Amino acid sequence: APEPIAPGAVLLRGFALDRAEALLQAARQVIAVAPLRHLMTPGGRVMSVEMSNCGALGWTSSRTGYRYDQADPLSGQPWPPMPACFADMAMRAAAEAGFEGFAPDACLINRYEPGARLSLHQDRDESDLSAPIVSVSLGLPAVFLFGGLQRNERPARLRLAHGDVAVWGGAARLAFHGVAPLADGDHPRLGRQRINLTFRRAG
Ligand code: MD5
Ligand code: FE
Numbered sequence: 001a002p003e004p005i006a007p008g009a010v011l012l013r014g015f016a017l018d019r020a021e022a023l024l025q026a027a028r029q030v031i032a033v034a035p036l037r038h039l040m041t042p043g044g045r046v047m048s049v050e051m052s053n054c055g056a057l058g059w060t061s062s063r064t065g066y067r068y069d070q071a072d073p074l075s076g077q078p079w080p081p082m083p084a085c086f087a088d089m090a091m092r093a094a095a096e097a098g099f100e101g102f103a104p105d106a107c108l109i110n111r112y113e114p115g116a117r118l119s120l121h122q123d124r125d126e127s128d129l130s131a132p133i134v135s136v137s138l139g140l141p142a143v144f145l146f147g148g149l150q151r152n153e154r155p156a157r158l159r160l161a162h163g164d165v166a167v168w169g170g171a172a173r174l175a176f177h178g179v180a181p182l183a184d185g186d187h188p189r190l191g192r193q194r195i196n197l198t199f200r201r202a203g
Helices: 019-033 082-097
Strands: 003-008 009-012 037-040 047-052 059-060 065-069 106-112 120-121 133-140 142-144 156-160 165-168 177-179 196-201
Touching: 009 065, 009 082, 019 047, 019 082, 019 106, 019 133, 019 196, 047 059, 059 106, 082 133, 082 165, 082 196
Parallel strands: none
Antiparallel strands: 003 009, 009 165, 037 047, 047 106, 059 065, 106 196, 120 177, 133 165, 133 196, 142 156, 142 177
């Protein structure tokens, strides 16, 4: 059953469990073409999370800023197409959370090793902020930090485990959020890592 996290935000515990193998296999095919890499922030720091993308648009960061791009800057080629099982999962999860007709054009793949983190930020590089964001957690559990509309609000902590899907829309769409440094562990399927698939309507 969908668990409300906050206005606009819903947690679907285990929603992706029965499709996790298909998602991981498809992710492996994407990153064989568009490898995971550590991006640079505009401030000049190397991100601890490794990223890649699939779909028409991909999120990247460099000294120049954050942006969505049709091409992988590493290869100059378009990002790999979004696998059907990815788009299908995202659409079904969004519908379960009350967002009918979600059609993502961008999927960011984030890979966390123990110690990797994502500092508090807002997702605001997308042109249509009325579309939700769907995120799928795979592998080691993470402590997700869910804040308010202002950076200085102390964030709530939410454990996200293998197979959990969160849908962030409405009032939560612009909430500050992040991921605490990943605790070490050994996931039976994925070992010492967490993979997060983040589906967005970017263009
Ligand atoms: C992650 N990734 O676990 C998260 C999942 C990112 C990112 O934050 O930008 O790559 S997406 C979580 C999210 C998105 C939009 C709004 C909110 C959370 N929120 O309101 O908390 O790797
Ligand atoms: Fe984010």
